[in-house]
Amino acid sequence: xxxxxxxxxxxxxxxxxxxxxxxxxxxxxxxxxxxxxxxxxxxxxxxxxxxxxxxxxxxxxxxxxxxxxxxxxxxxxxxxxxxxxxxxxxxxxxxxxxxxxxxxxxxxxxxxxxxxxxxxxxxxxxxxxxxxxxxxxxxxxxxxxxxxxxxxxxxxxxxxxxxxxxxxxxxxxx
Amino acid sequence: xxxxxxxxxxxxxxxxxxxxxxxxxxxxxxxxxxxxxxxxxxxxxxxxxxxxxxxxxxxxxxxxxxxxxxxxxxxxxxxxxxxxxxxxxxxxxxxxxxxxxxxxxxxxxxxxxxxxxxxxxxxxxxxxxxxxxxxxxxxxxxxxxxxxxxxxxxxxxxxxxxxxxxxxxxxxxxxxxxxxxxxxxxxxxxxxxxxxxxxxxxxxxxxxxxxxxxxxxxxxxxxxxxxxxxxxxxxxxxxxxxxxxxxxxxxxxxxxxxxxxxxxxxxxxxxxxxxxxxx
Numbered sequence: 001x002x003x004x005x006x007x008x009x010x011x012x013x014x015x016x017x018x019x020x021x022x023x024x025x026x027x028x029x030x031x032x033x034x035x036x037x038x039x040x041x042x043x044x045x046x047x048x049x050x051x052x053x054x055x056x057x058x059x060x061x062x063x064x065x066x067x068x069x070x071x072x073x074x075x076x077x078x079x080x081x082x083x084x085x086x087x088x089x090x091x092x093x094x095x096x097x098x099x100x101x102x103x104x105x106x107x108x109x110x111x112x113x114x115x116x117x118x119x120x121x122x123x124x125x126x127x128x129x130x131x132x133x134x135x136x137x138x139x140x141x142x143x144x145x146x147x148x149x150x151x152x153x154x155x156x157x158x159x160x161x162x163x164x165x166x167x168x169x170x171x172x173x174x
Numbered sequence: 175x176x177x178x179x180x181x182x183x184x185x186x187x188x189x190x191x192x193x194x195x196x197x198x199x200x201x202x203x204x205x206x207x208x209x210x211x212x213x214x215x216x217x218x219x220x221x222x223x224x225x226x227x228x229x230x231x232x233x234x235x236x237x238x239x240x241x242x243x244x245x246x247x248x249x250x251x252x253x254x255x256x257x258x259x260x261x262x263x264x265x266x267x268x269x270x271x272x273x274x275x276x277x278x279x280x281x282x283x284x285x286x287x288x289x290x291x292x293x294x295x296x297x298x299x300x301x302x303x304x305x306x307x308x309x310x311x312x313x314x315x316x317x318x319x320x321x322x323x324x325x326x327x328x329x330x331x332x333x334x335x336x337x338x339x340x341x342x343x344x345x346x347x348x349x350x351x352x353x354x355x356x357x358x359x360x361x362x363x364x365x366x367x368x369x370x371x372x373x374x375x376x377x378x379x380x381x382x383x384x385x386x387x388x389x390x391x392x393x394x395x396x397x398x399x400x401x402x403x404x405x406x407x408x409x410x411x412x413x414x415x416x417x418x419x420x421x422x423x424x425x426x427x428x429x430x431x432x433x434x435x436x437x438x439x440x441x442x443x444x445x446x447x448x449x450x451x452x453x
Contacts, residue, residue, distance in 0.1 A: 018414075020219070033290070063240050063280040072278060073237035078321040078354045101321070101354035101413065122220050122412055123321065123356035124445040125227035126240040145292050146240075146280050158223065160216060160414065172353055172409045 002156065008117075009054050009095050015117050015161050017168035022156040023119070027056040027098060031077050033147040034140075035085040042088060049140030049149055052092035059099035061146035063126075071136040071152070075126030076100040079118070083107050090114040102171050103163060112167035119159040120171075132157040176252075176309035178453060180260035180268075183311070186451055187269020192277040194315050194449040195242045196235045198228040201383040202360075202421065202446045209358065209418040217416030221358075224411075224444055239445045242279040243317030245270045245299035248378060252308035262311070263301055271295035282320065302374060314381055314450040322359070322443040325351035328373055331435040340365060340437050341400065347439045348404050348420070353413030356443035360384070361404065361423045364438040366430040376440035379424035381448060386424070393425045400425075411444075421446075 005025030008015070015021075028050050030038065041048055059079050063072030079099030082089075086097070086107050095116045100123040103111075111118055121129060135153035142148050163169045203225065210221045231238040247266055257265065274281055274296040283297065284290040306312075327347045331339045344363055352359060364375030388394035400423045410416025421444070430436060 018216070020216070061240060061280065063237050063242060064278040066278045072280070073240040073242075075240050077241070078324070080354055100356065120412065120414075122223045122227075124239045124319075124443055125223045127231040127234065127236045127238060128223060128227040130236070131230070145294070146282070162414075170415070171413050172407075172415060 005056055005096070012095065012115055012117055012165045015164050017161050017164040017170045019161045021119070021159050021161065023159050024155045024157070025056065025153070027058040027152050027154060029058050029060045029062070029150040029152065031059050031061050031147050032081055033144050034149050035082055035089070037141060039085055039088055042092065050151065052089065052094050055094050056096035056098060057089065057094055058152065062150065063146070065136070071130055071133045071150070073126035074130050074133060076121040076123055079103060086110060090116055098159065102173070108163055108167050108169055111163050112165065115165050117161060117165055118163035120162040121157065121159055129157065175254055175256045177256050177258050178311065179258050180265045183257070183262070183265035183453065184269045184272065186453060187266050187313070188273040188276065190313070190315050190449060190451055191245070191270060191273025191279065192235070194447050195237045195277070195279055195317055197232045198238060199383070199446065199448060201385055202444070203228060205384045205421040206358070206444070209421065212417050213411070216414050217410045217418065220411035220414070221418065237279060238447065239319060240280055241282065241319035241321065242274070242296070243282065243319050243447070244323070245296055246316040246318055246377070247299055247301045248314045248316070248381060249301060249303045250306045250312040251303050252310045253305050254309035255311055262303060266299055266301050267297045270297050270299045311453040312450065313453070314448060316380060316448045319356070319443055319445065322355040322441045325355035325441040326376070326439055327351070328369070328436070328438040330369065331437055333433070333435050335435055337396065339435065341403070343437050344400060344439050345403060345407070347441070348409070349407060352409055352419065352441065355441045356445065357409055357413060357420065358411055358418045358444050359420045360442040360446045361400070361420050362440035362442065363400070363423065363425045364440070365425060365436070366428040367436060368430065368434065369436060371428065372436040372438040373440070375426045375428060376438035379426040380440055380442045380446070382424045384422040388425060393427065397423045397425050
């Protein structure tokens with residue numbers, strides 16, 4: 001099913017764990033160090049580099065972009081490292097989290113509570129995913145290198161709904 | 175004594191960094207293709223994506239994964255080799271720095287584990303050197319991603335734990351952590367040695383090709399048994415269920431102390447990038 005960010009946010013209850021989607025729209029990359037900075041900025045009441053409301057965050061640290069290319073290799077990184085930051089991120093209004101791997105029970109509850117969703121991309125298929133990025137712009141934290149925040153415009157990015165807004169989770173638990 | 179210029183090694187390593195990050199080894203691809211036919215639904219789709227990604231990366235000479243890894247080198251240095259204008263460590267590090275910068279590979283190494291400032295060159299590499307007879311240098315490069323590395327584990331068992339203890343530990347590690355480590359995995363198991371050496375033993379096991387069989391019949395049987403039991407866990411590709419949780423299990427052993435039974439599990443994601451050169 002093809003779906004864009006706006007429709008996805010509006011119809012988030014219709015998303016079901018296990019569903020495959022081709023996602024289009026704006027996503028912001030942020031991994032460990034960028035999350036830490038966002039939380040620090042929230043703590044200090046500073047203006048964030050992008051509006052969290054109804055936003056989609058992609059846990060990703062791409063390879064450097066080659067001359068003439070849109071972006072480097074850009075697959076998902078392990079989401080569970082961001083679990084500790086997720087309560088604040090969702091409270092700020094983020095609706096869609098994109099990464100790979102499991103989330104804590106606490107994050108599953110938070111996703112339910114905040115009527116949001118966790119989508120997964122296949123890890124290690126970064127060349128394939130890079131083909132879906134049509135535009136990339138570095139918007140914050142350039143000094144963090146691969147951990148900087150990029151605003152990406154993606155078209156038909158292959159994702160799977162891993163945790164839906166009702167808290168259903170298709171990932172295997174230990 | 176055979177003289178090898180430092181520059182020769184640097185150039186070879188620079189090229190090796192690129193090729194290894196762009197091309198998935200044939201044995202891994204073959205194992206993936208064999209697994210696709212066993213799966214249905216999401217599991218099959220994911221394996222197909224992984225194979226398609228490998229085709230794109232090779233065709234366009236583009237990184238398979240954005241995590242181009244910690245640069246691990248396993249070196250067999252012939253004792254009759256003399257490296258002119260330098261040494262093996264500096265030459266490899268120089269090659270990594272050039273290779274990662276010139277090929278737009280991600281620099282993922284920080285100077286200090288707590289301060290976390292990036293070295294901007296993906297160095298220092300982890301370089302493990304064995305001195306061997308002869309006048310050649312054999313270098314195997316294994317760039318290893320952080321997600322699967324974080325799932326690896328080590329435990330000091332005691333002799334009475336035996337094989338049962340080893341198996342329990344390995345299956346426990348896979349069950350607890352492997353969803354985050356980009357399965358299907360390649361699993362390296364080190365048994366014996368001591369605390370310092372067993373981890374390296376497990377990591378070196380990852381260099382074996384998926385078609386290879388342990389030379390020792392007992393351990394060859396245990397490799398198959400572990401693989402079967404891991405794949406019964408129904409973790410599957412990317413942790414969403416399926417028959418293919420691991421592509422291969424390799425066990426390597428070494429002598430140990432009468433009081434000890436060290437075990438290490440080195441977890442490798444499906445992007446099992448490795449390449450060997452002989453100079």
